[in-house]
Amino acid sequence: MLELVKTADGSNTIYNSEVGENYHSRNGALQESRHVFVNSGLKYFLERENKVPIGGDLEDAVSILEVGFGTGLNFLLSADFCSTENIRLEYTGIEAYPLTTQMLADTAYDQYLSAGLWQQFIKNYPAALERAIKINQNCQLQITHCKLMDFQSDKLFDVIYFDAFASANQPEMWNEQAITHTLQFLKPGGVFVTYAITGNLKRIIKALGLKVEKAPGAPGKREMLRAIRCADM
Numbered sequence: 001m002l003e004l005v006k007t008a009d010g011s012n013t014i015y016n017s018e019v020g021e022n023y024h025s026r027n028g029a030l031q032e033s034r035h036v037f038v039n040s041g042l043k044y045f046l047e048r049e050n051k052v053p054i055g056g057d058l059e060d061a062v063s064i065l066e067v068g069f070g071t072g073l074n075f076l077l078s079a080d081f082c083s084t085e086n087i088r089l090e091y092t093g094i095e096a097y098p099l100t101t102q103m104l105a106d107t108a109y110d111q112y113l114s115a116g117l118w119q120q121f122i123k124n125y126p127a128a129l130e131r132a133i134k135i136n137q138n139c140q141l142q143i144t145h146c147k148l149m150d151f152q153s154d155k156l157f158d159v160i161y162f163d164a165f166a167s168a169n170q171p172e173m174w175n176e177q178a179i180t181h182t183l184q185f186l187k188p189g190g191v192f193v194t195y196a197i198t199g200n201l202k203r204i205i206k207a208l209g210l211k212v213e214k215a216p217g218a219p220g221k222r223e224m225l226r227a228i229r230c231a232d233m
Helices: 029-049 073-084 101-106 117-128 176-183 199-207
Strands: 002-006 012-016 062-067 089-094 139-144 157-162 186-194 211-216 223-228
Touching: 002 101, 029 062, 029 073, 029 157, 029 186, 029 223, 062 073, 073 089, 073 117, 073 139, 101 117, 117 139, 157 176, 176 186, 176 199, 199 211, 199 223
Parallel strands: 062 089, 062 157, 089 139, 157 186
Antiparallel strands: 002 012, 186 223, 211 223
């Protein structure tokens, strides 16, 4: 059901024949991940909040929740950025159907990362499916093996990456119930980003009191959606 495919920017993704969709855009997996999630999500949050949690304990870290951990590319690029900038990162992924370590290794994402991060990720991936694991001195990773609606946490997160398969193939991930459940985990002042933008999605998020922004999309998409929870909510 899973097949490795090359995208337009030369980076790999995985095609899931059961769902009928790629894990990343065919117009460029690497470009999409950097643009939508790292640049428009993580970096935007840090710049908007003038927040640079350098050093210190993980309690001082920037926290990210990802819906749809998949190949781990969004985590890897986020961790690489944070490690380079000496920013503490606490990352939680939600994944109902985790990929095997070998399938992750086959993506060859190591070529886009600083030395050492890839090896630590591959080595610690199985353990991260069970508990929070320190990947390096800057980054902690935990992957919760469950469906979105079964995810529960006492934590609130600075940034949410929403990277589910498209609504045409997984409509249950984009309905009011799923989006409401997801956004309950976003901190006041926090940022929600996704590659998609539809009228229904905007209406759901606006009804929850968040400020919705249209941002330039990754290659192949004119626009993407970003939303900010007001700090006084």
